[in-house]
Amino acid sequence: MTVSDMNSKDRTRLIQIENITKIYGNGQNAMKALDGVSLDIHQGEFVAMMGPSGSGKSTCLNIMGCLDTPTSGSYHFDDVRVNSLSRNQRALLRKQFLGFIFQGFNLLSRTSALENVELPLIYRKIPAKQRHVLAMEALETVGLAKWYHHTPAELSGGQQQRVAIARAIVGKPKILLADEPTGNLDSTRSVEIMEMMKKFNREEGITVVMVTHEPDMAEYADRQIFFQDGVIKSDTLMEGQSC
Amino acid sequence: MLIRETIFLAIRAIRRNVLRSSLTILGIVIGVAAVISMVTVGSGATQKVTDDISGLGSNILHVRTGQGMRGPGGARSSADAFTMEDLTAIRNGVAGIVAVAPNSQTSKQAIAGNSNWSTTVIGTTNDYLLANNWPMKDGREFSDNEIKAGGAVCLIGETVKEEIFGDESPLGKTIRLDTIAFKIIGLLEEKGQSNFGQDQDDVVMIPIKTLQRRMAGNTDVDSIIVSVKDGVSTSSVQSGIESLLRERRGIKQGDDDDFHVRDMKEIIETVTGTTTVLTALLSAVAGVSLLVGGIGIMNIMMVSVTERTREIGTRLAIGALENDVLLQFLVEAVVLTSFGGLAGIVVGLSAAALISHIIGVPFVFTPGIIITAFLVSALVGMVFGYFPARKAASMNPIEALRYE
Numbered sequence: 001m002t003v004s005d006m007n008s009k010d011r012t013r014l015i016q017i018e019n020i021t022k023i024y025g026n027g028q029n030a031m032k033a034l035d036g037v038s039l040d041i042h043q044g045e046f047v048a049m050m051g052p053s054g055s056g057k058s059t060c061l062n063i064m065g066c067l068d069t070p071t072s073g074s075y076h077f078d079d080v081r082v083n084s085l086s087r088n089q090r091a092l093l094r095k096q097f098l099g100f101i102f103q104g105f106n107l108l109s110r111t112s113a114l115e116n117v118e119l120p121l122i123y124r125k126i127p128a129k130q131r132h133v134l135a136m137e138a139l140e141t142v143g144l145a146k147w148y149h150h151t152p153a154e155l156s157g158g159q160q161q162r163v164a165i166a167r168a169i170v171g172k173p174k175i176l177l178a179d180e181p182t183g184n185l186d187s188t189r190s191v192e193i194m195e196m197m198k199k200f201n202r203e204e205g206i207t208v209v210m211v212t213h214e215p216d217m218a219e220y221a222d223r224q225i226f227f228q229d230g231v232i233k234s235d236t237l238m239e240g241q242s243c
Numbered sequence: 244m245l246i247r248e249t250i251f252l253a254i255r256a257i258r259r260n261v262l263r264s265s266l267t268i269l270g271i272v273i274g275v276a277a278v279i280s281m282v283t284v285g286s287g288a289t290q291k292v293t294d295d296i297s298g299l300g301s302n303i304l305h306v307r308t309g310q311g312m313r314g315p316g317g318a319r320s321s322a323d324a325f326t327m328e329d330l331t332a333i334r335n336g337v338a339g340i341v342a343v344a345p346n347s348q349t350s351k352q353a354i355a356g357n358s359n360w361s362t363t364v365i366g367t368t369n370d371y372l373l374a375n376n377w378p379m380k381d382g383r384e385f386s387d388n389e390i391k392a393g394g395a396v397c398l399i400g401e402t403v404k405e406e407i408f409g410d411e412s413p414l415g416k417t418i419r420l421d422t423i424a425f426k427i428i429g430l431l432e433e434k435g436q437s438n439f440g441q442d443q444d445d446v447v448m449i450p451i452k453t454l455q456r457r458m459a460g461n462t463d464v465d466s467i468i469v470s471v472k473d474g475v476s477t478s479s480v481q482s483g484i485e486s487l488l489r490e491r492r493g494i495k496q497g498d499d500d501d502f503h504v505r506d507m508k509e510i511i512e513t514v515t516g517t518t519t520v521l522t523a524l525l526s527a528v529a530g531v532s533l534l535v536g537g538i539g540i541m542n543i544m545m546v547s548v549t550e551r552t553r554e555i556g557t558r559l560a561i562g563a564l565e566n567d568v569l570l571q572f573l574v575e576a577v578v579l580t581s582f583g584g585l586a587g588i589v590v591g592l593s594a595a596a597l598i599s600h601i602i603g604v605p606f607v608f609t610p611g612i613i614i615t616a617f618l619v620s621a622l623v624g625m626v627f628g629y630f631p632a633r634k635a636a637s638m639n640p641i642e643a644l645r646y647e
């Protein structure tokens with residue numbers, strides 16, 4: 001079965017990328033990070049993006065995450081044309097629909113796990129009490145409820161990444177974007193993290209797009225996209241995955 | 244973002260770097276403390292001067308020859324002196340007057356037995372005591388006959404008594420001024436220092452006639468002191484005196500007066516004018532220090548924004564809008580300078596209390612200046628925090644996230 005066959009099925013299309021390019025710099029220093037990429041991502045998918053270093057995976061993910069804009073081509077998120085949105089409107093999209101997980105965790109230092117998880121809710125102007133309850137729930141789902149008052153420095157790398165996941169899902173995003181979420185973790189921790197993301201994908205129906213270098217981690221996804229030199233080399237649905 | 248959370252966040256960010264934050268706001272603290280202490284001590288001084296001068300009698304007019312403070316210095320010497328007839332004319336010709344006293348002064352050695360003391364001799368009448376609201380401690384005032392005939396009698400001030408007679412009663416004793424022996428008939432109540440630091444009790448008063456005839460050898464009256472009735476406007480009396488003296492001195496229409504009438508209000512204005520100018524000047528210096536403090540804030544906020552680039556990138560990625568980040572840093576700067584302002588107010592008031600105590604002026608608490616100082620320091624934070632906050636808010640999230 002090919003990806004385009006999938007499109008005919010009645011799953012909601014969340015992301016539609018059409019022939020986008022991204023060029024960094026200009027003149028002699030111009031660097032083509034993406035060179036005509038098209039892809040659709042549907043609600044509920046778990047997508048792994050793979051490929052050699054410098055092939056444009058992060059660039060593509062950042063564009064999906066409305067953190068960056070393509071040089072040409074069009075990008076629709078949930079049928080909204082992101083290209084024509086202002087900086088502030090893109091920030092609003094991020095706030096409402098997107099959850100980010102980074103390789104370096106990016107937790108606020110000297111700030112407790114609970115407060116880190118509460119952060120997105122603060123920006124959504126959710127009152128303190130409710131915020132507290134929601135953040136504790138999110139910590140519970142990543143198995144860190146007991147650690148809520150610990151600061152990142154007092155947590156292991158795996159725990160930090162779980163806090164980051166709690167922070168990404170606390171606002172019930174439509175899509176979870178992760179750039180090498182296990183890149184800084186040993187294999188045991190990595191498996192924990194992947195199991196967790198898989199669980200959110202299955203049970204909560206959160207769409208996951210993840211960049212990874214490790215084939216083992218990519219196994220968790222039901223679709224693998226290979227990048228090379230700024231173009232998609234292959235896009236395969238995995239065997240045995242339910243669609 | 245919610246404002247309470249923003250303020251909380253700002254306080255936490257400031258507390259993370261207590262030493263740096265304290266050094267940063269030092270400029271603001273000094274600036275605000277300077278303004279507060281200067282203004283407080285300044286109004287204390289103004290109040291003291293005003294109190295002192297009105298204590299002298301705010302209803303007193305001084306009539307002098309010459310053109311007063313505005314005129315050229317040489318004018319006085321060329322102008323004719325007043326005479327006792329001028330005083331009589333004022334008393335009879337201008338309404339609303341309590342007392343009109345002549346005032347001619349000279350410096351003399353006062354000698355009694357082995358003691359001698361250099362003092363001020365005032366030739367005047369009993370009206371001088373009335374006009375200055377100056378009671379007797381002991382003895383009596385001049386009699387009409389002594390005034391008219393120019394008797395060799397005198398009233399002495401507390402200082403002269405202390406210096407020459409010590410604890411003894413001076414009444415009935417004799418002191419010599421030059422070669423003339425004066426009988427002491429009265430002792431004046433203690434009056435203390437004048438505003439200009441003179442000891443007012445260092446005085447010997449003799450009848451004006453005695454001074455004119457036996458010391459000066461003329462009929463001049465140097466200046467006239469007029470005390471105005473309560474409820475009568477001093478300016479109407481002032482203009483009454485002016486027109487009367489112009490006529491008596493034969494000053495043609497359009498010519499300048501060769502005398503001037505000053506009231507205490509004018510003196511108060513002169514003195515407070517000086518303190519106001521001084522306060523304004525010092526406040527300007529303080530303002531400059533606030534400006535420098537503001538630049539310090541801007542500098543540190545720029546450093547802070549750069550240091551926290553990754554944090555800013557993370558916040559932008561997880562849902563912060565540009566305005567949230569702007570507000571965060573702006574509030575941080577404002578909270579910082581407001582702390583500075585508060586500390587400055589405390590330091591300034593303490594310094595003012597201390598200085599007031601040392602120089603002996605009342606401590607005048609001015610709520611207006613304190614509120615203003617606080618608002619100005621908050622404003623400094625807003626103005627100088629804006630640029631760094633703008634820089635933070637306009638960061639590219641990807642570059643910020645990647646920042647090492």
Ligand SMILES: Nc1ncnc2c1ncn2[C@@H]1O[C@H](COP(=O)(O)OP(=O)(O)OP(=O)(O)O)[C@@H](O)[C@H]1O
Pocket residue numbers: 024025031032033051052053054055056057058059060
């Ligand atoms: N801000 C930038 N300015 C200039 N060039 C950039 C910038 N970001 C990325 N690039 C370039 O674009 C290309 C694609 O980068 P990208 O980060 O998307 O690669 P990647 O596939 O994520 O690689 P890695 O696996 O190493 O993370 C690279 O050659 C990179 O040097």
Ligand SMILES: [Mg+2]
Pocket residue numbers: 057058059179211
């Ligand atoms: Mg990358």
